Amino acid sequence: MKTLLSLLVCLVASQAFGQGTSGDPDDFFDCPPGEVGTYGAYNTSQCYVDQAPYVPPGGYWNHPVVFLHEQGNPQADIQILLSGWTTMPTTCTDPNFWEDGYVVVKPCAGHWPDVTLHQVGGINPMGWWGYFSGLSNSWRLGLAASQAVAYGGDPNGGLTLLGFSYGGAGVILQSMLLRQADSYWGNQIEVVHSYLPHTLFVKNFPNDPSVDLAWLNADKTLADFGLQAQQGNLDDIYYRVTGTSGDAVSDFDLQFFSLCNQHKIACFGTWHAGVHSILAPGINLPFLERFPGPDSNVDIGAMLVVFTNSTANHLGPEGHYNLGLEWNMGPDYVDSAAEVTVPLRYRQKTNLGGTIPDQPSTVTVDVTMRRVQALDTTPGTQLNWLFGYQTGLVTTTIDGEVTVAGLNIDNSEYYEDLIIYVAADPNNPDYDNDGWVDQLDNCPLVSNPAQDDVDSDGVGDACDNCISIANPDQTPSAFDETCGAACVTMWCGGTYCINQ
Ligand SMILES: [Ca+2]
Ligand SMILES: [Ca+2]
Ligand SMILES: [Ca+2]
Numbered sequence: 001m002k003t004l005l006s007l008l009v010c011l012v013a014s015q016a017f018g019q020g021t022s023g024d025p026d027d028f029f030d031c032p033p034g035e036v037g038t039y040g041a042y043n044t045s046q047c048y049v050d051q052a053p054y055v056p057p058g059g060y061w062n063h064p065v066v067f068l069h070e071q072g073n074p075q076a077d078i079q080i081l082l083s084g085w086t087t088m089p090t091t092c093t094d095p096n097f098w099e100d101g102y103v104v105v106k107p108c109a110g111h112w113p114d115v116t117l118h119q120v121g122g123i124n125p126m127g128w129w130g131y132f133s134g135l136s137n138s139w140r141l142g143l144a145a146s147q148a149v150a151y152g153g154d155p156n157g158g159l160t161l162l163g164f165s166y167g168g169a170g171v172i173l174q175s176m177l178l179r180q181a182d183s184y185w186g187n188q189i190e191v192v193h194s195y196l197p198h199t200l201f202v203k204n205f206p207n208d209p210s211v212d213l214a215w216l217n218a219d220k221t222l223a224d225f226g227l228q229a230q231q232g233n234l235d236d237i238y239y240r241v242t243g244t245s246g247d248a249v250s251d252f253d254l255q256f257f258s259l260c261n262q263h264k265i266a267c268f269g270t271w272h273a274g275v276h277s278i279l280a281p282g283i284n285l286p287f288l289e290r291f292p293g294p295d296s297n298v299d300i301g302a303m304l305v306v307f308t309n310s311t312a313n314h315l316g317p318e319g320h321y322n323l324g325l326e327w328n329m330g331p332d333y334v335d336s337a338a339e340v341t342v343p344l345r346y347r348q349k350t351n352l353g354g355t356i357p358d359q360p361s362t363v364t365v366d367v368t369m370r371r372v373q374a375l376d377t378t379p380g381t382q383l384n385w386l387f388g389y390q391t392g393l394v395t396t397t398i399d400g401e402v403t404v405a406g407l408n409i410d411n412s413e414y415y416e417d418l419i420i421y422v423a424a425d426p427n428n429p430d431y432d433n434d435g436w437v438d439q440l441d442n443c444p445l446v447s448n449p450a451q452d453d454v455d456s457d458g459v460g461d462a463c464d465n466c467i468s469i470a471n472p473d474q475t476p477s478a479f480d481e482t483c484g485a486a487c488v489t490m491w492c493g494g495t496y497c498i499n500q
């Protein structure tokens, strides 16, 4: 019998980070060597524009330019921020500009060649980021993305569209239009973050008579979310809706997420009704800025994880969709010919306030992997899956995609691997080749032909996080995932795991 001591160690990781933008930023920027900071989940580098033509008239660039880099990725993301009804900045004579990692695109009349054709009641409809003649103006986002490349963005790193207020509604419409107006940049869209969206016109779209006036002869079906979803044009985009407008419109949210659910589009959202603010009185929705960590980023070159039919959703005037569900594309993530593995977790949220109930401690959810690359997902292929002690068999129907339905995920700070793999005998799958099929194996991921289980808790010694004490739920300790809470003891010198 052996004794394992696991000592809590605090590591302070310092990440070396070089000067990093794509191309040769020195062509355009004066970047002080070694200049690096952090902003949320990002590293930043701060440079100063020193060359025309990237200094707009009026010396707008008399402030530093900050690039955001995903940690581990030295190249700057291209993020386009659509400004809302009120312009940012207020003058419309400036071109797009690049600040804090975003190309900011303003809804100014001067930026649209045919704006006067689309005014409604004397109001510039461009400000609404949706009332315009469809494709003819969508090139502007592609142009903005191209400008970002000149400023040091990574042309192959994916595109994020972010918008506030009317801009928040606009990014959803523009994500559909750009796909059709500019195939290159349209296919680079990885994240659409609609922040405090002013969704009234989207809700009424395309049945609002004023849309007819503004849209003129353009094809409104190009910006019909339901139709575009049905045609599969939105499959690769991750939509994130945060907050909502002051119009007390929840209909759009419900309709939007209903379509996400129906068509397996990757969506996340939290909203409340009544206040065009991130904080509604008495409501404590966690409004995450983007993703909780760099390993839960969406990457256009990697698998896209889609959650649907979550039993933890609350769909009402105040509510949330896919709240608490996360994936992790860090070191454990695999997309190979033999298997795909994606770590998943669910963190239950409680005390949300308003009319929103606590989330359940266990969620049941369907998980679809889109953009599967190496694993054979030819329609008709049989694949087996494993998640803890849950197992199953799926038959693929769409190439590049596989869905595991009805997964139960317990509330936990720790991730658990969802493994979808090719079994030699799909009807008798044995992932670890120890002679025990997955369903009967007391440790399905580790070969243990003897199936030893000294504490008879159903979890084989080979993977029991507390070998000598029965703990069938395997609740991990707070300080070490591999040490069960049942095995923790406190000593004066620290916290130890006694797993014997
Ligand atoms: Ca086995
Ligand atoms: Ca085993
Ligand atoms: Ca055991």
Ligand SMILES: [Ca+2]
Pocket: 455, 457, 459, 464, 465, 466, 467, 468, 469, 470, 471, 472
């Ligand atoms: Ca045990």
